[in-house]
Amino acid sequence: MKSVIRGCFFSLLLASSVGVNAESVAISDSSQVTHDSVGVKVVQGDSLNRLSKRRSLEFTSPKKNFKFVPYGFIRNDFYYDSRQNFETASGLFYIIPKDVNENPEGEDLNGVSSSGFLSIASRLGVKVYGPQVFKAQSYAQLETDFAGFSGSTTMLRIRQAFCRLDWEKTSLLMGQTWHPMFGEVVPTIQSLATGSPFQPFNRSPQVRIDWRARSAKFYLSALYQFQYSSVGPNGSSPSYLVNGKVPELYVGFDWRKNGWLLGAGLDYLQIRPRVVANAVVDGNETTIKVDEMIGSWMVNAFIQYVSPSKKLSVKVKSIFGENMSHLLMLSGYGVSRMNDDGSYEYTNLKNSTSWFNIVYGDKWQIGLFAGYMKNLGSDAKLMSEETTYVFGFNNIDYVYRISPMLCYNLKRFSFGLEYELTTAAFGDLNLNTGKVDTPHEVTNHRAVGVIMFNF
Numbered sequence: 089m090k091s092v093i094r095g096c097f098f099s100l101l102l103a104s105s106v107g108v109n110a111e112s113v114a115i116s117d118s119s120q121v122t123h124d125s126v127g128v129k130v131v132q133g134d135s136l137n138r139l140s141k142r143r144s145l146e147f148t149s150p151k152k153n154f155k156f157v158p159y160g161f162i163r164n165d166f167y168y169d170s171r172q173n174f175e176t177a178s179g180l181f182y183i184i185p186k187d188v189n190e191n192p193e194g195e196d197l198n199g200v201s202s203s204g205f206l207s208i209a210s211r212l213g214v215k216v217y218g219p220q221v222f223k224a225q226s227y228a229q230l231e232t233d234f235a236g237f238s239g240s241t242t243m244l245r246i247r248q249a250f251c252r253l254d255w256e257k258t259s260l261l262m263g264q265t266w267h268p269m270f271g272e273v274v275p276t277i278q279s280l281a282t283g284s285p286f287q288p289f290n291r292s293p294q295v296r297i298d299w300r301a302r303s304a305k306f307y308l309s310a311l312y313q314f315q316y317s318s319v320g321p322n323g324s325s326p327s328y329l330v331n332g333k334v335p336e337l338y339v340g341f342d343w344r345k346n347g348w349l350l351g352a353g354l355d356y357l358q359i360r361p362r363v364v365a366n367a368v369v370d371g372n373e374t375t376i377k378v379d380e381m382i383g384s385w386m387v388n389a390f391i392q393y394v395s396p397s398k399k400l401s402v403k404v405k406s407i408f409g410e411n412m413s414h415l416l417m418l419s420g421y422g423v424s425r426m427n428d429d430g431s432y433e434y435t436n437l438k439n440s441t442s443w444f445n446i447v448y449g450d451k452w453q454i455g456l457f458a459g460y461m462k463n464l465g466s467d468a469k470l471m472s473e474e475t476t477y478v479f480g481f482n483n484i485d486y487v488y489r490i491s492p493m494l495c496y497n498l499k500r501f502s503f504g505l506e507y508e509l510t511t512a513a514f515g516d517l518n519l520n521t522g523k524v525d526t527p528h529e530v531t532n533h534r535a536v537g538v539i540m541f542n543f
Contacts, residue, residue, distance in 0.1 A: 153219035160212040162541045165280060166205045170533040172198040174480055177235055178242075179204045180280045183416070184480065184487055185532035187514040208234045208242045209280055224253035229265075245315075247291060259298040267292050267316075268309050268338045269355060269415055273390040273403050275445040277457050278493050278504035278538045285480070286443040286459030286489065288388070288407065288415035290316040292336075303345045310335040319413045319420055319477045320361040328359035329414075332381065347394045355386040357411065361477070367430030382421055382434040384411035403445045410436035413479035417441065418461060418487065420478030422522070424468040435468035437478060437522055453495040461487045466522025473517055485513040485524035504538040 165180050175182045179202070189197040213231035220226065228251040236245030250263025267290035275283040282289060294311040312335055313326035320328045329336065340353025358381060365378045386409030394401045412419040417439070424435040440462050447455035463485050476482045493506040515527035 155217040157215040157217070158213070158543075159215065160543060161210065162207070163209045163211070164205070164207050164539045165209060166203070166537040168201070168203040168535045170201050171196075171530075172200055172202070173532055173534075177280070178206055178208065180206055180209060181284070182279065182281050182508070182510075182534060183285050184418070184484075184510055184512045185530050187481070187483075187512075187530055188528075210234055211247070213248070221253055224255045224260075227252045227254060257300045259296075261294070261296040261298075264291055264293045264314065266290070267294075267311065267415065268296070268307065268340055268353060269386065269388055269407070271351070271353075271388070271390060271405070272342065273349065273351075273392045273405050275403065275443065275457050276401060276447045276453075276455055277445070277491060278495065278506035278536050279491070279508060279534075283443055283445075283457060283459060284416050285418050285487065286441050286461060287405065288412070288417060290415050292316065292414075294335075304341060304343045306341045307339070309338040311338065312336070313414055316414050316416065318357070318359050318411070319479055320359070321477065324413075324479075328361055329357070331360040331363055332358040333360070334358055347396060349392040349394075350390070352389040353387065355388075355409070356383065357386070357414070358383045359411075361434065362432065365430040365432070376430060378429075378431040380432050380434065382411070382436065384421070384436050385409065386412055386415075399448060399450050401445075401447050404443070406440070406442040408438070408440045410438045412439075413477070416479060418463075418478065418480045418484055420476065420482070422466065422476035422482075423471040424466075425471060432475075435466045435470065435522070437466050437476070437482075438464040440464060449495075451497050453493075453497065455493045455495075457489070457491040457493070459487075459489045463522075463524055465518075470517075470519040470522055472519070476517070481514070483514055483517045483524050485515050485527040487512045500542050502538070502540045502542070504536070504540075506536040506538075508532075508534040508536065510534070 167179060167182070169182070172186045173182055174184050174186055186198040191197055211231065211233045213229065216228040218226035218228065229248055231248040232244050233247055234242045234244060236243045246264065248265045250261055250265045252259060252261045267288065269288040270290060275287055277283060292311045293314055294309050296307060296309040298305055298307045313329045317324050317326040318328045336355065336357045338353055338355045340351060342349060342351030360381055362378055362380050364375050367374060367376045369376070386407065388405060388407045390403070390405040392401065392403045409419065411421045419437055419439050421434050421436045423432045425433045427433065441459070443457065443459035445455065445457045447453055470476060473482060487510070489508060489510045491506060491508040493504060495502060495504040509531065511529050511531045513524070513527035513529050515524040518525050
């Protein structure tokens, strides 16, 4: 009977990994995320991190040298908002409030409260520990949830699907997993957005090499885009990077000792917004091929401290970058000029973002998250508002958030409450600088309740 149950479980996993074409939906982990060398294991809070080592579903395969560890959770989210917001995943992935939109009578059409209750963040995954390959330990991970969207309902989608080879000091990963800008220092909060838009959020297909030397680790990644992609003239699409000829590149390092984790990284992204353009040749309108490229740089730095008892954690991260829309950050680029042949030249929109998170407790956990983003403008003059391409809005000067949380952890259940105050400063886009003039603040108050059953 046990073998039948196990067979049904893995049939479900395999079926969920085939034919799922998730649309561009932002969905995240409110669970605390911790990493091994390059893989990810998901737990809810520091106390459940220890519980993850005692999974009753773990079993070995009839095939020699294979071990399977199923995992997941059933998650139910309730939320309340005081106004309309820029969000996705049916409101679970909350980003920022929308600007005031007044009608002739002076009513703010976005000043409408709302609430929702959903279970689409529930997750199912399996870790596979395999035999040695090229004198390396083999490992694979497949993970899915219900946050892919069709025209009328939710559907299964691939979150992670990768394999890895681990040598004594080196690891090689191939497949879809977390973007290195997401990193190992992630806020411990209840909200599904995991600190967005202050914390980068992205899972991408990639090839990654890690090299460890005592307390330090160095890593290099080459990435493409899938569910989380850059914006451009045709909306959000992986095609801009595909047509950009080279993958996104990231190089970074971290150092850890006695509960401390410090690190930094540098990322380069090159995209091609258009491959054809309308032009007039010899007095006739025609379509021409254009070779328009824009390159963008991003850098991040982070610090984390976890006490020996694991009850206290303090985390800080700062990001400076250009065109970070694929990381679900309020950034992008714009057209700076149109050439005589109909092709465009581009300029990046830059911003800086920082966040702070402190959490204390084990069975009972209390925490505080604070984040701030500032628009730093562009290097060149923008041609028009219509030819700026950003994630979110192009007229935001700054955003800040303050969010306390309370969580109660049992053996398999956890109950969380969180309050988020998020303020965005909207104004008039200055085409000369890319910055925002005459900003005014708009605030949303969000309450979040989470119930999770972990297995």
